[in-house]
Every structure is written in C-alpha cells, then in structure tokens.
Amino acid sequence: MSEFETVEHALSRLHAEMEPPECHGILTGLLLAQGNTDTRQLISILAPQQDPNDLLAKEAAAELNEILESTVTQLGDTSCDFHPLLAADDVGIEIRLHALSEWIQGFLLGLSRGGVEDYAKLPAEAAEFVDDLTEMARATSYELEEDADENEASYMELVEYLRTGILLMNELMHPTMAPPITEKPTLH
Numbered sequence: 001m002s003e004f005e006t007v008e009h010a011l012s013r014l015h016a017e018m019e020p021p022e023c024h025g026i027l028t029g030l031l032l033a034q035g036n037t038d039t040r041q042l043i044s045i046l047a048p049q050q051d052p053n054d055l056l057a058k059e060a061a062a063e064l065n066e067i068l069e070s071t072v073t074q075l076g077d078t079s080c081d082f083h084p085l086l087a088a089d090d091v092g093i094e095i096r097l098h099a100l101s102e103w104i105q106g107f108l109l110g111l112s113r114g115g116v117e118d119y120a121k122l123p124a125e126a127a128e129f130v131d132d133l134t135e136m137a138r139a140t141s142y143e144l145e146e147d148a149d150e151n152e153a154s155y156m157e158l159v160e161y162l163r164t165g166i167l168l169m170n171e172l173m174h175p176t177m178a179p180p181i182t183e184k185p186t187l188h
Helices: 002-012 020-033 037-047 055-075 093-113 124-138 148-173
Strands: none
Touching: 002 020, 002 037, 002 055, 020 037, 020 055, 020 093, 020 148, 037 093, 055 093, 055 148, 093 124, 093 148, 124 148
C-alpha cells in the first residue's frame, strides 16, 4: 500500500471526514510546532469522538504511526527528501490544487494545535513562510492558464516552495545538532 492509501485506510477506520493530504499536513504541523508528536494526539484531532481503545482506532494508530515515522525521517534527512503527501501526478490539476490547499490548511491547523498561536513569534523566515501559506489557504479558486504545461510548471513551483519552506522552517525551529565545522577543508 502506498503512503497515500495507508493514510486513506486509517482515516476510513476512524470515520474521519478528511482526505490524506489534510491529515499529513496536520501531522507535519504538529511535528514542526512541537518537535515530536504521537498518534494519540493526531487521532484526537482527526477523530475527537473516537475511543482510543477501540480496535479500529488501534489499527488506525498503527497505520498512522508508519506515516509519522516516515515523516520524521524525511524531515531529519540531510538530503532534504521531504515530500508532502499530495494527490498523484496523474490526476487532474484541479484535484492536485485542491489537495495542496487541503495539505496547507491541515498544516496550519497542526501548527495551531501544536501550540504555535502567534506566527509573529516564529523566526522571521518561518513567520514569512507561514504568512504565505495562510494566503495560499485563503485562495478559494485558482485561475488556470490555457496552456497545460504552464499550469504544471506553476503547480510544481508551488509544491517545491512548500517542500523547501517546510524543510527551512523545520531547521529554524529544530536545528540539527551537527557539530560546527571549525577548519576549512584542504584540497589536494
């Protein structure tokens, strides 16, 4: 099962009325806000009415834990391999734009539920990025160009901006503990 399908399956078990992009956005927002999270906190947001001891909730928690671990690994990967969980590239641009909007809305919710209430208190670059995302989330429609290639290029730019912004924000809020380089390397 793909990560998208895994999240979709978990959401179905929880009877949560949201799509995988929004769920992944919430998870990512929680991780950036707090530095960590667990599936119990995530489920309390996704399906607050769900009894955490329910068998379906436990199965959903196990599935969501896989996504949690994968996202933590991606955020900490030195090769910058984080990818927001969005609709597949083979679906229409309108569907992908909607999924991108859902992901952003979920991310902003995750930040808020994770304790980030005043974006102005974030590091300056992170606050600017969150302001940009807030404006993107407010967009109720997208004007598509007649040229499908231009639409694809614009969409890819938005996704790349989101991806790199999340990585930058993660680094600003949770700097790596790598030792500083004290000497310049010598060339031979």
